[in-house]
Amino acid sequence: MMIGEVVGSVVASRKDEQLEQMKLLVVRVRTHTNEDTDAYVVAVDSVQAGPGDVVLYATGSSARQTELTNGKPCDAVIMAIVDSWDIDGTNVYEKWK
Amino acid sequence: MMIGEVVGSVVASRKDEQLEQMKLLVVRVRTHTNEDTDAYVVAVDSVQAGPGDVVLYATGSSARQTELTNGKPCDAVIMAIVDSWDIDGTNVYEKWK
Amino acid sequence: MMIGEVVGSVVASRKDEQLEQMKLLVVRVRTHTNEDTDAYVVAVDSVQAGPGDVVLYATGSSARQTELTNGKPCDAVIMAIVDSWDIDGTNVYEKWK
Amino acid sequence: MMIGEVVGSVVASRKDEQLEQMKLLVVRVRTHTNEDTDAYVVAVDSVQAGPGDVVLYATGSSARQTELTNGKPCDAVIMAIVDSWDIDGTNVYEKWK
Amino acid sequence: MMIGEVVGSVVASRKDEQLEQMKLLVVRVRTHTNEDTDAYVVAVDSVQAGPGDVVLYATGSSARQTELTNGKPCDAVIMAIVDSWDIDGTNVYEKWK
Numbered sequence: 438m439m440i441g442e443v444v445g446s447v448v449a450s451r452k453d454e455q456l457e458q459m460k461l462l463v464v465r466v467r468t469h470t471n472e473d474t475d476a477y478v479v480a481v482d483s484v485q486a487g488p489g490d491v492v493l494y495a496t497g498s499s500a501r502q503t504e505l506t507n508g509k510p511c512d513a514v515i516m517a518i519v520d521s522w523d524i525d526g527t528n529v530y531e532k533w534k
Numbered sequence: 535m536m537i538g539e540v541v542g543s544v545v546a547s548r549k550d551e552q553l554e555q556m557k558l559l560v561v562r563v564r565t566h567t568n569e570d571t572d573a574y575v576v577a578v579d580s581v582q583a584g585p586g587d588v589v590l591y592a593t594g595s596s597a598r599q600t601e602l603t604n605g606k607p608c609d610a611v612i613m614a615i616v617d618s619w620d621i622d623g624t625n626v627y628e629k630w631k
Numbered sequence: 632m633m634i635g636e637v638v639g640s641v642v643a644s645r646k647d648e649q650l651e652q653m654k655l656l657v658v659r660v661r662t663h664t665n666e667d668t669d670a671y672v673v674a675v676d677s678v679q680a681g682p683g684d685v686v687l688y689a690t691g692s693s694a695r696q697t698e699l700t701n702g703k704p705c706d707a708v709i710m711a712i713v714d715s716w717d718i719d720g721t722n723v724y725e726k727w728k
Numbered sequence: 729m730m731i732g733e734v735v736g737s738v739v740a741s742r743k744d745e746q747l748e749q750m751k752l753l754v755v756r757v758r759t760h761t762n763e764d765t766d767a768y769v770v771a772v773d774s775v776q777a778g779p780g781d782v783v784l785y786a787t788g789s790s791a792r793q794t795e796l797t798n799g800k801p802c803d804a805v806i807m808a809i810v811d812s813w814d815i816d817g818t819n820v821y822e823k824w825k
Numbered sequence: 826m827m828i829g830e831v832v833g834s835v836v837a838s839r840k841d842e843q844l845e846q847m848k849l850l851v852v853r854v855r856t857h858t859n860e861d862t863d864a865y866v867v868a869v870d871s872v873q874a875g876p877g878d879v880v881l882y883a884t885g886s887s888a889r890q891t892e893l894t895n896g897k898p899c900d901a902v903i904m905a906i907v908d909s910w911d912i913d914g915t916n917v918y919e920k921w922k
Contacts, residue, residue, distance in 0.1 A: 438752070438770040438804055440738070444566065445621040447537070449590060451581055452614035453600055461535070461590070463566050463619060469735065469754050469768035477566035479535040479590055483801075484742055488623070493740060493752070493770055498595045498692075498789045498886075499803035503744055506801075510580075510603075510613045512596035513535060516801045517743035522754060524736040526779070541663065542718040544634070546687060548678055549711035550697055558632070558687070560663050560716060574663035576632040576687055585720070595692045595789075595886075607677075607700075607710045609693035610632060638857065639912040641828070643881060645872055646905035647891050655826070655881070657857050657910060671857035673826040673881055682914070692789075692886045704871075704894075704904045706887035707826060729849070729867040729901060731835070760832065760851050760865035774898075775839055784837060784849070784867055789886045790900035794841050797898075807898040808840035813851060815833040817876070 438493045440519060441466045443486050447479055455509045462486060462515060464494055471522075471529040480513035481506055491530060493517040535590045537616060538563045540583050544576055552606040559583060559612065561591055568619075568626045577610035578603055588627060590614040632687045634713060635660045637680050641673055649703040656680060656709065658688055665716075665723045674707035675700055685724060687711040729784045731810060732757045734777050738770055746800045753777060753806065755785055762813075762820040771804035772797055782821060784808040826881045828907060829854045831874050835867055843897040850874060850903065852882055859910075859917045868901035869894055879918060881905040 441464035449461065459481050466476040480494045483503045492515045494500075500514040501507055521531045538561035546558065556578050563573040577591045580600045589612045591597075597611040598604055618628045635658035643655065653675050660670040674688045677697040686709045688694075694708040695701055715725045732755035740752065750772050757767040771785045774794045783806045785791075791805040792798055812822045829852035837849065847869050854864040868882045871891045880903045882888075888902040889895055909919045 438802070439768075440770060445619055445626075447590065447614075447619040448617045449614035450617055452590070453580060455599070456613065461614075463621060465566060468766065469756060475565065477536075479537060483744060493738065493743070495801045495803040497803055499792060499801050501596060501599070502746070502792070502799060502801040508599060510592045510596050510599040510611055511535070512592040512594055514801060516747065517738075517740035517752075520739045520741055522736055522738040524754060529736075542716055542723075544687065544711075544716040545714045546711035547714055549687070550677060552696070553710065558711075560718060562663060572662065574633075576634060598693060598696070605696060607689045607693050607696040607708055608632070609689040609691055639910055639917075641881065641905075641910040642908045643905035644908055646881070647871055649890070650904065655905075657912060659857060669856065671827075673828060695887060695890070702890060704883045704887050704890040704902055705826070706883040706885055729899070730865075731867060759863065760853060774841060784835065784840070786898045786900040788900055790889060790898050793843070793889070793896060793898040805898060807844065808835075808837035808849075811836045811838055813833055813835040815851060820833075 438495050439466055441492060441494060443488055443490045443492060453510050464492060464515065470524055478513045480515045481511045482515045484515055484518055486515050486518055491519040493519060535592050536563055538589060538591060540585055540587045540589060550607050561589060561612065567621055575610045577612045578608045579612045581612055581615055583612050583615055588616040590616060632689050633660055635686060635688060637682055637684045637686060647704050658686060658709065664718055672707045674709045675705045676709045678709055678712055680709050680712055685713040687713060729786050730757055732783060732785060734779055734781045734783060744801050755783060755806065761815055769804045771806045772802045773806045775806055775809055777806050777809055782810040784810060826883050827854055829880060829882060831876055831878045831880060841898050852880060852903065858912060866901045868903045869899045870903045872903055872906055874903050874906055879907040881907060
């Protein structure tokens with residue numbers, strides 16, 4: 438999994454019918470020390486994430502192991518909202534700060 | 535998934551027979567802020583996309599989860615045509631503009 | 632899928648027995664505008680490709696979806712020989728030119 | 729697999745229910761000569777690893793082949809704690825040194 | 826598949842039990858013209874490879890398609906020892922030279 442921030446969402450009216458009703462979020466990847474990068478992924482949201490949330494996402498076939506994405510043409514899923522993380526014993530992100 | 539623009543198509547008369555009749559499109563990857571990159575992928579089209587369309591594509595085994603691509607040697611599929619997306623509350627792409 | 636040119640082949644007498652009789656070709660990746668890159672992959676050939684052929688190859692589990700590679704420890708397969716492709720309405724490669 | 733050092737952990741109270749009780753560790757990737765890189769991954773721990781441990785992790789569908797991660801939306805797992813490794817006959821890492 | 830040289834091995838006494846008895850080798854990636862790179866992977870050996878051998882390795886789910894690695898948390902396997910390869914009609918590596 439990688440850590441990223443939800444920075445936007447994608448609207449797509451014409452799409453594979455298995456993806457109807459799915460929220461497609463743009464996740465911008467963070468480094469392990471919580472800095473922005475230019476990498477991103479568009480991920481299906483399985484945990485009611487919203488703009489500004491820092492999240493964990495899984496890619497590849499693992500992205501299809503949620504109830505929502507099972508068997509669907511989806512290669513990235515947000516499967517957790519991050520509360521905090523630390524590196525070398527120091528907190529680098531805290532949701533409620 | 536990643537966002538890209540359909541910039542061309544590939545003709546291949548000699549190919550795995552499971553790929554007969556499939557449209558093979560060249561998709562040039564966009565950044566999350568809608569800039570061109572030099573990265574690309576050749577993807578099977580499952581949503582009747584055409585030149586100039588901005589699309590979402592899925593890769594890996596997830597690219598085989600459409601009716602069209604199921605069980606086939608295809609590692610990238612266009613599964614949505616993008617209408618618009620926003621980043622940090624600002625629209626960065628709008629199909630009908 | 633990505634586009635590449637067959638630039639060589641690999642001889643390997645000691646290998647997993649499931650790979651006996653398979654042609655292992657070195658494919659050098661091309662950009663979408665048909666320029667050489669330094670990236671490469673060694674792929675199993677499923678379409679009788681030869682040196683100088685420009686081909687499409689699939690990677691990952693999708694590389695095992697041909698009759699030849701099914702169930703085998705192969706993560707890249709050549710599944711089409713490219714006749715031509717165009718970018719932005721302009722032909723950038725033509726096999727018979 | 730790649731080699732990395734466990735440098736932190738992620739707290740995520742809202743997550744896919746299949747991930748309840750799983751330890752999510754931040755692994756910073758090492759080069760083959762045991763130097764730090766800026767690449768990282770968040771991996772599920774299946775071997776009771778802790779901060780400072782140098783570990784092996786597997787990604788993709790292979791990350792779901794442990795008893796702990798089977799069928800779960802997890803694309804990286806720590807499956808070994810490294811005791812030592814050598815390059816060109818020279819020890820480059822030794823856990824107990 | 827990619828080409829690499831076996832440059833070392835990893836000792837890991839605490840590991841997923843499915844990996845007991847497996848030889849974990851450090852493979853340093855070669856370019857298609859047989860130059861060293863700084864990329865590497867730790868791969869399970871399925872063909873009795875040893876230090877200095879130039880090998881082919883497969884990654885992802887394909888790495889689990891050998892008798893040895895089937896169903897195991899292993900994302901890279903050495904599945905062939907390279908005898909030789911040529912690029913543009915010129916030999917660039919020969920094991921017995």
